[in-house]
Amino acid sequence: MSSTRLLRLNSAAGLTLLLVAGCGSIEPGNGDDSTDPNAFITGVTFDWTTYKEMADGSDNWPLAWCEDGHQYTSWGDGGGFGGTNQDGRVSLGFGRIEGDYPNFTGYNVWGGKDPESNDALFSGKVVSMICMNGNLYAWRSSGSNNSALKWKQIIRSTDKARSWSADEFPESRLEGDVGLPGLPYFLDYGQNYSANSDGYVYIYTIRIETTDTWEVQKPGVIWLARAPAANEAFIDLANWEWYTGAGPTWGSIDDRAAVIQDSDGFMRNSAMYVPGLNRFVMVANHTARNQGNIVIYEAPQPWGPWSVVMKKNGWPAGETSVVSASFAFGNFSPKWLSADGRDCVFVWFRPDSWNSVECRFETAATTVQ
DSSP, X not given: OOOSOOBOOOOOOOOOEXXXXXXXXXXXXXXXXXXXXXXXXXXXXXXXXXXXXXXXXXXXXEEEEOTTSOEEEEEEEEOOTTOOSSSSOEEXXXXXXXXXXXXXXXXXXXXXXXXXXXXXXXXXXXXXXXXXXXXXXXXXXXXXXGGGGTEEEEEEESSTTSXXXXXXXXXXXXXXXXXXXXXXXXXXXXXXXXXXXXSEEEEEEEEOSXXXXXXXXSXXXXXXXXEEOGGGGGGSXXXXXXXXXXXXXXXXXXXXXXXEEETTOBOSOEEEEETTTTEEEEEEEOSSTTSOOEEEEEESXXXXXXXXXXXXXXXXXXXXXXXXXXXXXXXXXXXXXXXXXXXXXXXXXXXXXXXXXXXXXXXXXXXXX
16 A cells, blocks of 8 residues: 555534434435544545556446455446457456556456457446355346346356356346335455355345436435355345344345435445454445445444445545546455555546545544444
């Protein structure tokens, strides 16, 4: 990590946190610079001297870290690493990232310009991936349009993204509709899912408010489900149990309770465990799509209580002159974390390219609680 002084990106503005039936109900409105005084992670700072941009024309870039030491990713509507909107363009591609930040190299594995294994064999979009037992699992939708609000399905690769099962797990297909869970995303537990200790795979879903427009779902409600990791039980929705309240308690989908509520809405979320801090972080796009509206949450458990770390409109405008367009979706790298969990790398897409920068989690205490 760079030792250059980091630029402050949060303020001390307060935010009321209400606890409703054991879940976090966050109503900050549509203001900037909101920080929850109850948070353990109190802010995120970014070192813009470490900023990198690549893969012009390609978007999304979720990250999964496997036992081989490499990270794997996915992109849409472009040629991937070394490609452009015209050169190697595919609807859906998968790649491998080798090395440490900032001296890393990206390779196109499946689809894109000069892929190592296969040309893209089916279309769609992926914004959530994990690696577990050496296998990659990804939530695939039909595309970046309102059809993505209607269904997502788990696909799997057993050979590090060189081939994928397009329709192997119909029992994983989550049908979204108004009032129902949709837009699912995994909670990432680090390299090969090894930071997980309770044997569950956790999946967050966003309540669908409309299926007519590809846009942030407002008001925003997030639900949490889990299923055993053993024998890939999480692939079958029949094995999911849903968070139903404080305790925590778990039950049927009909008894589900929200873990976060925010009137500004949600879209394209990501979630990750930070081992060094023993905290969970979540990133979301709020209020409007592709306008740089970012919110970062933190919590001591997957179910919360969740606190706002940073909330911005039009980010990163006003923070740096090196980025000309706005955040659309992002995630923290599960690999590029320091041992104490404080130094991090944030990877996001702005329409349309890979963007990354070193960052640091600021905390309310010098030691982990």
